[in-house]
Amino acid sequence: xxxxxxxxxxxxxxxxxxxxxxxxxxxxxxxxxxxxxxxxxxxxxxxxxxxxxxxxxxxxxxxxxxxxxxxxxxxxxxxxxxxxxxxxxxxxxxxxxxxxxxxxxxxxxxxxxxxxxxxxxxxxxxxxxxxxxxxxxxxxxxxxxxxxxxxxxxxxxxxxxxxxxxxxxxxxxxxxxxxxxxxxxxxxxxxxxxxxxxxxxxxxxxxxxxxxxxxxxxxxxxxxxxxxxxxxxxxxxxxxxxxxxxxxxxxxxxxxxxxxxxxxxxxxxxxxxxxxxxxxxxxxxxxxxxxxxxxxxxxxxxxxxx
Amino acid sequence: xxxxxxxxxxxxxxxxxxxxxxxxxxxxxxxxxxxxxxxxxxxxxxxxxxxxxxxxxxxxxxxxxxxxxxxxxxxxxxxxxxxxxxxxxxxxxxxxxxxxxxxxxxxxxxxxxxxxxxxxxxxxxxxxxxxxxxxxxxxxxxxxxxxxxxxxxxxxxxxxxxxxxxxxxxxxxxxxxxxxxxxxxxxxxxxxxxxxxxxxxxxxxxxxxxxxxxxxxxxxxxxxxxxxxxxxxxxxxxxxxxxxxxxxxxxxxxxxxxxxxxxxxxxxxxxxxxxxxxxxxxxxxxxxxxxxxxxxxxxxxxxxxx
Numbered sequence: 001x002x003x004x005x006x007x008x009x010x011x012x013x014x015x016x017x018x019x020x021x022x023x024x025x026x027x028x029x030x031x032x033x034x035x036x037x038x039x040x041x042x043x044x045x046x047x048x049x050x051x052x053x054x055x056x057x058x059x060x061x062x063x064x065x066x067x068x069x070x071x072x073x074x075x076x077x078x079x080x081x082x083x084x085x086x087x088x089x090x091x092x093x094x095x096x097x098x099x100x101x102x103x104x105x106x107x108x109x110x111x112x113x114x115x116x117x118x119x120x121x122x123x124x125x126x127x128x129x130x131x132x133x134x135x136x137x138x139x140x141x142x143x144x145x146x147x148x149x150x151x152x153x154x155x156x157x158x159x160x161x162x163x164x165x166x167x168x169x170x171x172x173x174x175x176x177x178x179x180x181x182x183x184x185x186x187x188x189x190x191x192x193x194x195x196x197x198x199x200x201x202x203x204x205x206x207x208x209x210x211x212x213x214x215x216x217x218x219x220x221x222x223x224x225x226x227x228x229x230x231x232x233x234x235x236x237x238x239x240x241x242x243x244x245x246x247x248x249x250x251x252x253x254x255x256x257x258x259x260x261x262x263x264x265x266x267x268x269x270x271x272x273x274x275x276x277x278x279x280x281x282x283x284x285x286x287x288x289x290x291x292x293x294x295x296x297x298x299x300x301x302x303x304x305x306x
Numbered sequence: 307x308x309x310x311x312x313x314x315x316x317x318x319x320x321x322x323x324x325x326x327x328x329x330x331x332x333x334x335x336x337x338x339x340x341x342x343x344x345x346x347x348x349x350x351x352x353x354x355x356x357x358x359x360x361x362x363x364x365x366x367x368x369x370x371x372x373x374x375x376x377x378x379x380x381x382x383x384x385x386x387x388x389x390x391x392x393x394x395x396x397x398x399x400x401x402x403x404x405x406x407x408x409x410x411x412x413x414x415x416x417x418x419x420x421x422x423x424x425x426x427x428x429x430x431x432x433x434x435x436x437x438x439x440x441x442x443x444x445x446x447x448x449x450x451x452x453x454x455x456x457x458x459x460x461x462x463x464x465x466x467x468x469x470x471x472x473x474x475x476x477x478x479x480x481x482x483x484x485x486x487x488x489x490x491x492x493x494x495x496x497x498x499x500x501x502x503x504x505x506x507x508x509x510x511x512x513x514x515x516x517x518x519x520x521x522x523x524x525x526x527x528x529x530x531x532x533x534x535x536x537x538x539x540x541x542x543x544x545x546x547x548x549x550x551x552x553x554x555x556x557x558x559x560x561x562x563x564x565x566x567x568x569x570x571x572x573x574x575x576x577x578x579x580x581x582x583x584x585x586x587x588x589x590x591x592x593x594x595x596x597x598x599x600x601x602x603x604x605x606x607x608x609x610x611x612x
Contacts, residue, residue, distance in 0.1 A: 087487045181393045183510065184528045204489065205511035206523065217512070217604050219523025222490045258607035298523050299605045301564035 002041035002066075003245040005033045005238065006106050006131045007121025007144075009046040009070075013081040014230050014275060016088065024276035025056045026080060028121035028144065031231035034280050035238030035267045036119065037063040038288060040245035043112050045069040045131065049077040049100040059281070068109035075100040088226050089203060108134045119241040120164070121234055122146050125156035132163055140244060140252045142166040143195075144237045150176050161194035165252070168237050170201045183208060197257055199240070199264075201233055209261050211254045218261050219299055221269035221291065228275040232268040235280070239267030266291045308347035308372075309551040311339045311544065312412050312437045313427025313450075315352040315376075319387035320536050320581060322394060330582035331362045332386060334427035334450065337537035340586050341544030341573045342425065343369040344594060346551035349418050351375040351437065353410045355383040365587070374415035381406040394532050395509060414440045425547040426470070427540055428452050431462035438469055446550060446558045448472040449501075450543045456482050467500035471558070474543050476507045489514060503563055505546070505570075507539055515567050517560045524567050525605055527575035527597065534581040538574040541586070545573030572597045 007029030013022040029046045036042045042065045048057075050072065060067060076099035084091045106127055116139040120128040128143055135141075143164045149157050150173060157177075161167060167190060169177065174186040183200055187210035190198045198210040202220075209216040243263040247256050266288055273279045313335030319328040335352045342348045348371045354363075358378065366373060382405040390397045412433055422445040426434040434449055441447075449470040455463050456479060463483075467473060473496060475483065480492040489506055493516035496504045504516040508526075515522040549569040553562050572594055579585045 182530060184530050188530075202511060205508060206525070208525075208528070215528050215604050216607065217525030217528070218607070219512070219514075219525065222514070222521050222523070224488060224490050224494070255607075262607050296608065298521050299607075301522065301524070301561075301568050301605075302602065 001116050001245045001248045002043055003036050003117040003119055003241045004043045004045060004112055004115035004131075004135075005029050005036060005119045005121055005241070006045035006127070007032055007119075007123045007234070008078055008101060009048050009052070010078045010080050011052070012079070012230060012276065013094075014228055015083040015094075016228055017084065017086050018227070019275070021275050025059070026230060026276060027078065028123060028231075028234040030056075030060075031234035031271065031277060032119055032121040032144075032238030032241070033060065033065050034063050034277055035235040035271070036242030036245070037065050038267070038283070038285065039239065039242030039263070040117075042066065042242070043069055043109070043115050045106045045108065045112065047071040047073060047100050047104040047106075049073065049075045052077045066109075069106075069112055071104075073100050082230070084229065088229055091229075106131050116140070117241055117245040118142065119237055120144065120160075121237060125149050125153045125160045128160055129156065129163075132160075140165050142168060142237065142241050144168045144233065145173065147173050147176060158193065161190070164195050166197040166199065166257075167195040168199045168201065168233070168240070170203070170233065174198075174200045199261060201236060203229075203232075207236075207261055207265060209257060211257065214254050216254075216258045216261065218258075218265055219295075221265065221295065222298070223269060223272065226272045229272050230275075231277070232272050235271040236264040236268040238264075240264035262292060262295050263288070266295060307422050307551045307554045308349055309342050309423040309425055309547045310349045310351060310418055310421035310437075310441075311335050311342060311425045311427055311547070312351035312433070313338055313429045313540070314384055314407060315354050315358070316384045316386050317358070318385070318536060318582065319400075320534055321389040321400075322534055323390065323392050324533070325581070327581050331365070332536060332582060333384065334429060334537075334540040336362075336366075337540035337577065337583060338425055338427040338450075338544030338547070339366065339371050340369050340583055341541040341577070342548030342551070343371050344573070344589070344591065345545065345548030345569070346423075348372065348548070349375055349415070349421050351412045351414065351418065353377040353379060353406050353412075355379065355381045355406045358383045372415075375412075375418055377410075379406050388536070390535065394535055397535075412437050422446070423547055423551040424448065425543055426450065426466075427543060431455050431459045431466045434466055435462065435469075438466075446471045448474060448543065448547050450474045450539065451479065453479050453482060464499065467496070470501050472503040472505065472563075473501040474505045474507065474539070474546070476509070476539065480504075480506045505567060507542060509535075509538075513542075513567055513571060515563060517563065520560050522560075522564045522567065524564075524571055525601075527571065527601065528604070529575060529578065532578045535578050536581075537583070538578050541577040542570040542574040544570075546570035568598060568601050569594075572601060
């Protein structure tokens with residue numbers, strides 16, 4: 001089965017304590033779509049300007065991503081620039097130029113409305129609503145978000161929560177959205193706002209999954225060196241959604257989702273090993289399978305099996 | 307097999323945002339010994355003053371803790387007073403009165419030198435050395451420590467590391483000891499200082515175990531309410547050491563230690579549910595087994611079994 005991914009497609013300038021790179025392929029939909037493409041077919045919905053390098057579009061195509069929903073319009077591509085602090089755990093946004101994104105209205109390409117799995121990657125909640133309005137009974141809808149939308153578009157985000165099966169957000173955002181310090185209370189409180197499943201990402205501390213029938217705690221892969229955290233959350237969401245679509249169950253189960261969270265974590269752990277999507281470009285199915293196996297080993301404390 | 311526990315025995319005054327209690331049973335050895343007693347026989351080494359309530363000594367006895375190594379001397383018992391901040395993640399020490407602890411020299415009771423498992427609970431590294439000097443070929447030695455000793459007794463702590471099989475410390479202390487931000491790098495760096503095994507506790511984020519032949523990530527039990535974090539680390543160390551002693555393997559294995567880390571986490575998760583050792587007083591083996599089972603469920607993402 002396939003997954004529809006809507007989000008931003010950007011050209012990023014990223015500065016870390018070690019290096020700085022300009023005009024990198026970025027944006028939530030770029031990371032999420034490529035990550036999902038390792039597991040399933042992807043219908044990409046997004047917009048770029050006429051300055052968007054053809055090689056990036058070709059790269060999406062080489063990953064089997066359907067590009068009928070990718071609008072290329074006159075003007076400049078969305079640009080984001082950020083600088084990471086010394087420990088790579090926090091960052092400052094240096095500039096945001098919406099450009100063609102300012103007037104973007106995602107209209108689904110023919111056939112996209114029937115896509116069974118939907119990932120509303122990080123983008124304004126109003127646009128997430130707009131895409132959802134056009135979908136015809138999707139099987140499972142996942143929304144990602146960020147602190148910006150909790151700050152400036154909370155009502156739209158809250159009303160979106162009643163329409164999705166799963167929300168993905170990080171620990172700080174979960175606390176911000178609920179006003180609760182305890183992540184356990186925050187996760188449960190977000191479930192009460194609508195989504196049956198809530199994934200709370202904790203960076204180097206892994207991820208918590210709240211389900212109606214349980215709780216799952218996933219550790220982070222023990223990386224010694226992180227080169228660029230940009231897109232880790234989007235890659236996580238894409239891997240998660242892509243894996244779910246690949247399973248094609250009539251109903252998504254808690255067990256499906258636990259494995260999906262691990263595959264999302266696997267994909268994010270690769271993504272932070274290099275700038276932009278560089279690591280995903282060389283990633284193989286064998287490497288994914290091997291790291292999934294290592295996640296299993298590092299989290300099991302009784303029977304250890306391959 | 308039995309485990310020797312040396313550490314502090316204290317009367318604590320603890321203030322949280324919700325409540326304040328004075329003259330509570332506390333101290334690293336009290337928590338660790340009682341926690342270990344759920345798994346194995348315990349030889350307790352410590353000192354109290356003549357003001358120490360008889361009921362606490364009787365409680366240790368009721369847990370089967372051997373008290374031949376507990377010195378009661380003229381003077382006042384060690385007292386600690388602390389106040390937790392609003393989120394219970396950080397605290398200020400309000401006062402420390404060493405009292406009888408100031409001139410404490412732990413001398414082992416007859417037979418204690420042959421105890422196969424040793425837990426050097428949180429106490430000055432000089433005293434940890436002194437106990438270790440008296441031991442006769444212990445099978446496995448675990449040391450706990452705290453930021454205070456890294457600040458004021460680093461050389462003694464460093465030399466202790468070459469003598470122990472395992473060090474337990476929290477994330478902030480691991481960074482402080484190594485000067486490294488990455489916990490993965492810090493854990494590996496501490497292994498290089500001597501201990502084959504290093505457990506880095508991360509509070510609500512669980513615990514990392516570094517082994518020569520692997521890495522284990524243990525989540526924290528999803529508690530919605532924490533009443534008093536005091537002694538969580540000591541209870542963790544005690545449960546871990548007690549479980550290892552109960553296994554009585556000729557050589558402690560990575561698999562033993564993974565399970566020990568989970569049992570330590572189980573014990574710590576109970577301990578924070580109430581002030582002082584109150585929760586441990588009512589704790590049953592059935593509750594421990596049930597929570598261990600829940601740890602397994604919340605960390606497995608493939609086969610789920612009881």
